[in-house]
Amino acid sequence: MxxxxxxxxxxxxxxxxxxxxxxxxxxxxxxxxxxxxxxxxxxxxxxxxxxxxxxxxxxxxxxxxxxxxxxxxxxxxxxxxxxxxxxxxxxxxxxxxxxxxxxxxxxxxxxxxxxxxxxxxxxxxxxxxxxxxxxxxxxxxxxxxxxxxxxxxxxxxxxxxxxxxxxxxxxxxxxxxxxxxxxxxxxxxxxxxxxxxxxxxxxxxxxxxxxxxxxxxxxxxxxxxxxxxxxxxxxxxxxxxxxxxxxxxxxxxxxxxxxxxxLGPLPERMPYPLQSPMVTRVGNTMRCAMPGWDTSRGSLPDRVSTSWAALVPEGTALRQFPVDADASAATDKTTGPLSTLRLAPDLHLAGNPVSCVVTARTSGGSVRIASEGVTVSAGPGPGARQTRGG
Known part of the structure; x- marks a missing residue:
C-alpha cells in the first residue's frame, strides 16, 4: 500500500x-x-x-x-x-x-x-x-x-x-x-x-x-x-x-x-478531487498545493482544511500537525499553495515521509485526500512552526 x-x-x-x-x-x-x-x-x-x-x-x-x-x-x-x-x-x-x-x-x-x-x-x-x-x-x-x-x-x-x-x-x-x-x-x-x-x-x-x-x-x-x-x-x-x-x-x-x-438526482455531492494535493519542499519549508475539483462529478467545497501527517518509524501511527486553511481557497481550482509547514530538527522523524492531508466539505459529504509522502531529513517536532498561505 x-x-x-x-x-x-x-x-x-x-x-x-x-x-x-x-x-x-x-x-x-x-x-x-x-x-x-x-x-x-x-x-x-x-x-x-x-x-x-x-x-x-x-x-x-x-x-x-x-x-x-x-x-x-x-x-x-x-x-x-x-x-x-x-x-x-x-x-x-x-x-x-x-x-x-x-x-x-x-x-x-x-x-x-x-x-x-x-x-x-x-x-x-x-x-x-x-x-x-x-x-x-x-x-x-x-x-x-x-x-x-x-x-x-x-x-x-x-x-x-x-x-x-x-x-x-x-x-x-x-x-x-x-x-x-x-x-x-x-x-x-x-x-x-x-x-x-x-x-x-x-x-x-x-x-x-x-x-x-x-x-x-x-x-x-x-x-x-x-x-x-x-x-x-x-x-x-x-x-x-x-x-x-x-x-x-x-x-x-x-x-x-x-x-x-x-433513487433521485442527488444534486448535492461531496467534492471530487481532480488529483492529489502536491507537496514541495525547499530547505525546511514544505508547501501543500490545492488538488482542484471536478465539478461534473461533485460539488465545489464550502470549506477546506488541511493537516500535516508524519509517519513514525514503526509505520503504524501518525503524528499530525493541524494547519488552518482559508475557506475562500475552496473555490480556487488552481493548484496554488494552500498551506505551509516549517520544519524544526527532530531526529526521531528524520528520513520519514510527511504528507499533506486536505479535507473538503459540502452538504453532500466530505472528502479527505492525502499527498504522496515527502521524505525529509528532519521532521516536524514539538517546536515546529506552521504558517498559512503561500
Whole structure:
C-alpha cells in the first residue's frame, strides 16, 4: 500500500434469503458460499488495494445498475477518485466479483455522529443519525440489483444481514474470507437508542451481532418471495463500550424512509478531487498545493482544511500537525499553495515521509485526500512552526 493510502487509512461495517456466499462478516453469522444468493452485495475498498480482504472498509447494496447504498459513516471522508466497488464478492481473496470505479458520492442530508455515552472520546464507537450514502458507479453493473423497499420494516418482521465485517475481536478467524449472513428480527427503536431515521434489529437467539467493518451491510427482507433492501447497518454494541456482543440490538438506517432520495438526482455531492494535493519542499519549508475539483462529478467545497501527517518509524501511527486553511481557497481550482509547514530538527522523524492531508466539505459529504509522502531529513517536532498561505 502506498504512503498516501496509509495516511488516508489512518486519518482515514429469512429462509427465502438463506444460502451460501463468500467474504467475512458478523459475529456468529452463517458463511454463504452460493454465488447466486447475494449478487447485489457491494464491497468498498481502495482502488489500489492488493487484496479486498486486507483493505475493504465496508459493504453496501447495488440498488440500481449504477448506484450503491451504504452507510454515511463508511462513505464520508472517502476519496471517490480512489475507491473501488466489488460486486457479489464470494471470497475476498479470490472470487470478489466484477469491480467498478466511483464517479460520485452523496451523503444523506442530516447525517451526523453522536458520541457514545460510554466512550465519548472514541469516534469509532459513535452512534449515527441519517446514516446513509449513495455511491454512483463509473459504469452500470451487469448484475441484478436489490430493490429498495417501499415501506419501512415493522417490529416482528424477519430480516437477514449480509456482510464482510469481523466475526469477533481478535483471533485467527476475526477476519474470515467468506461472506456471512445473520438472521435477525426487527424490534422497537428504543431497544438500540435509534432515532426516527433508523430501525432496530436483534437476534432473538442472542447469537448474531454486528461487528467492526459491518458498516453499510445490507439488511434484506422478503416481499412476495423476492428480496428487497430495508436498511444498512449503522451501529451496535460498540456504542455502549463493548464490541460485538452476541444478540445485542443493532441500529439500521431505514432505507425505505429515504427511498426517494436514494433513487433521485442527488444534486448535492461531496467534492471530487481532480488529483492529489502536491507537496514541495525547499530547505525546511514544505508547501501543500490545492488538488482542484471536478465539478461534473461533485460539488465545489464550502470549506477546506488541511493537516500535516508524519509517519513514525514503526509505520503504524501518525503524528499530525493541524494547519488552518482559508475557506475562500475552496473555490480556487488552481493548484496554488494552500498551506505551509516549517520544519524544526527532530531526529526521531528524520528520513520519514510527511504528507499533506486536505479535507473538503459540502452538504453532500466530505472528502479527505492525502499527498504522496515527502521524505525529509528532519521532521516536524514539538517546536515546529506552521504558517498559512503561500
Amino acid at each position: 502506498s504512503t498516501r493510502m496509509v495516511v488516508l487509512a489512518s486519518v482515514l461495517s429469512v429462509s427465502a434469503l438463506s444460502g451460501p456466499t463468500s467474504a467475512s462478516a458478523m459475529t456468529h453469522g452463517v458463511p454463504v458460499a452460493d454465488p447466486g444468493v447475494a449478487p447485489w452485495l457491494a464491497t468498498v475498498a481502495p482502488a489500489d488495494t492488493s487484496s479486498p480482504l486486507d483493505d475493504a472498509v465496508c459493504d453496501g447494496a447495488l440498488v440500481a445498475p449504477d448506484r450503491v447504498l451504504t452507510s454515511a459513516r463508511c462513505a464520508d471522508g472517502l476519496d471517490p477518485s480512489r475507491a473501488r466497488v466489488y460486486l457479489g464478492a464470494r471470497r475476498l481473496t479470490a472470487d470478489h466479483g466484477p469491480a467498478r470505479g466511483v464517479r460520485g458520492i452523496a451523503v444523506l442530508p442530516g447525517y451526523r455522529r453522536d458520541p457514545s455515552p460510554a466512550t465519548p472520546g472514541d469516534p469509532d464507537n459513535d452512534r449515527a443519525r441519517y446514516d446513509l450514502a449513495v455511491l454512483l458507479l463509473d459504469r452500470p453493473a451487469d448484475v441484478a440489483f436489490l430493490p429498495v423497499a417501499r415501506h419501512s420494516a415493522r417490529p416482528g418482521g424477519a430480516v437477514a444481514m449480509f456482510g464482510h465485517g469481523l466475526t469477533g475481536i481478535g483471533g485467527a478467524q476475526a477476519r474470515p474470507d467468506m461472506l456471512h449472513r445473520g438472521d435477525l428480527t426487527v424490534v422497537a427503536r428504543r431497544d438500540c437508542a435509534a432515532d426516527d431515521s433508523a430501525l432496530c434489529v436483534a437476534d432473538r437467539s442472542a447469537r448474531v451481532a454486528g461487528c467492526r467493518l459491518d458498516s453499510g451491510s445490507p439488511l434484506v427482507s422478503s416481499a412476495a418471495g423476492r428480496p428487497e433492501l430495508v436498511g444498512a447497518y449503522s451501529f451496535g454494541s460498540e456504542s455502549t463500550g463493548v464490541d460485538c456482543v452476541p444478540g445485542a440490538p443493532m441500529a439500521v438506517a431505514d432505507a425505505a424512509a429515504f427511498r426517494g432520495w436514494i
